[in-house]
Amino acid sequence: MRRVLTATHLASLTRDTRPWLSCEECFERLDAYAERRAADPAHADPVMDTHLAGCSACAEEAESLVALLREDAVGPRPR
Amino acid sequence: MSTPLTGAVPGTRRRTSAAADAGPEPADWVLALTAGPGREDALRRLHALLVRAAWHQVLRMRGMLPGAGAVQLEELVQQTADEAMVAVLGKLSTFEGRSRFTTWAYKFALVQAAVEVRSQAWRSRQVVLEDAELAVDLGPSVEAYAEAADLAGAVQTALAEALTPHQRRVMLALVVDGVPIDVLAERLGTNRNALYKTLHDARVRVRTHLEGSGHLPPARPRRRRCDAS
Numbered sequence: 484m485r486r487v488l489t490a491t492h493l494a495s496l497t498r499d500t501r502p503w504l505s506c507e508e509c510f511e512r513l514d515a516y517a518e519r520r521a522a523d524p525a526h527a528d529p530v531m532d533t534h535l536a537g538c539s540a541c542a543e544e545a546e547s548l549v550a551l552l553r554e555d556a557v558g559p560r561p562r
Numbered sequence: 563m564s565t566p567l568t569g570a571v572p573g574t575r576r577r578t579s580a581a582a583d584a585g586p587e588p589a590d591w592v593l594a595l596t597a598g599p600g601r602e603d604a605l606r607r608l609h610a611l612l613v614r615a616a617w618h619q620v621l622r623m624r625g626m627l628p629g630a631g632a633v634q635l636e637e638l639v640q641q642t643a644d645e646a647m648v649a650v651l652g653k654l655s656t657f658e659g660r661s662r663f664t665t666w667a668y669k670f671a672l673v674q675a676a677v678e679v680r681s682q683a684w685r686s687r688q689v690v691l692e693d694a695e696l697a698v699d700l701g702p703s704v705e706a707y708a709e710a711a712d713l714a715g716a717v718q719t720a721l722a723e724a725l726t727p728h729q730r731r732v733m734l735a736l737v738v739d740g741v742p743i744d745v746l747a748e749r750l751g752t753n754r755n756a757l758y759k760t761l762h763d764a765r766v767r768v769r770t771h772l773e774g775s776g777h778l779p780p781a782r783p784r785r786r787r788c789d790a791s
Contacts, residue, residue: 484694486738488714490701495737496717497769497778500762506743506754513669514661537765538758540680540743543622544673551618551668 500537502530509534509541517545521552591663592654608650611664612643615671623676626683642678646671680742689741689749691731696721713777720771729764736761 488496512531519526535542587607588594594604616639624630630638649670657666698714700707721730735741736757743761747753772778 484690484692485697486694486734487697487699488717488738489699490710492738493700493710493714493717496721496733496765497713497772498765499769499781500765501781503762506758510669510673514665517669518661518665537762538743540676540754544619544669544676547619547622547672547676548665548669550622551615551672552665554618555664 495537498537500533502533504530504534506534506538506541509538509545513541513545513548517548517552520545520549521556587664591667592657595651595654605647608667609643609647611667612646612650612671613639615668616640616642616646616675619672619675620679623679623683626679630682638678638682639675642675643671646674649674677744680744681748684742684745689735689746690739691735691750693727693730694734713772716772716775716777717768719775720768724767724771725764729760729767732757732760733764 509531512528516528516531519528531545535545588600588604591604591608594600595608620635620639620642624635627635646667650667653670657663660666696718698711698718700710700714721733725733732746735746736743743754743757747757750757769778769781773780
């Protein structure tokens, strides 16, 4: 098997993901983080942002939650 | 956004229908879900929320399941919402009010749905965990090509010299092969947390190696993490 490294791979392989935050801790913080991001797209949380930059699964779920909250904000409230 | 089969967004339709039929949501979800005459109604409302969140996630990742029809997607959503319901009710006592309850509940369904979609998408795909020859293709658009090629060579050396075989295999599977972390965890009999720690440690080792070889500037001293949130 032969793998090909691209510039994107290199950026991810060398990404600085310190300070450490586990996926479990990310999940714990996710709801409060998403509400702040939904209200203010420029909201910065360096620890969460670092984790999300290094973990594509958590990043997808965070983006999804922010998007869902924004839908709720413009549409009928879910019951 | 709509499903290709129905032309409607299922979660939205359900939400609108539920909104038309139901009264105001509980002021205190935890209390309403714990006891009292309104518990059944609160449970029904919670399930509707979780179905909406599950649909939201499944539709975002719809492209990963090109062969799935409407019935399969509906089953996936309902199963995910049911599992999230169990998780939410099991964790109810841990809700601290740092966000709205609905946001807190949503995340259980979103994550559950995302994990399930990734799992189904990779069900018949092989995950190869082995050391392999690494080639580099930086493409024509990379600026400062010579520097990038030099870094790529140094990264290859770091992967070979600074990582354990386990770290190297996990890192390459996740970063280069694009295996979803949940899928790799399932195949290896571990969990997302453990694999992310392996990836994090591998990145630290690669960076330290590159700093030692002069390909990256030395890391700045770090302050202790301050948990403000």
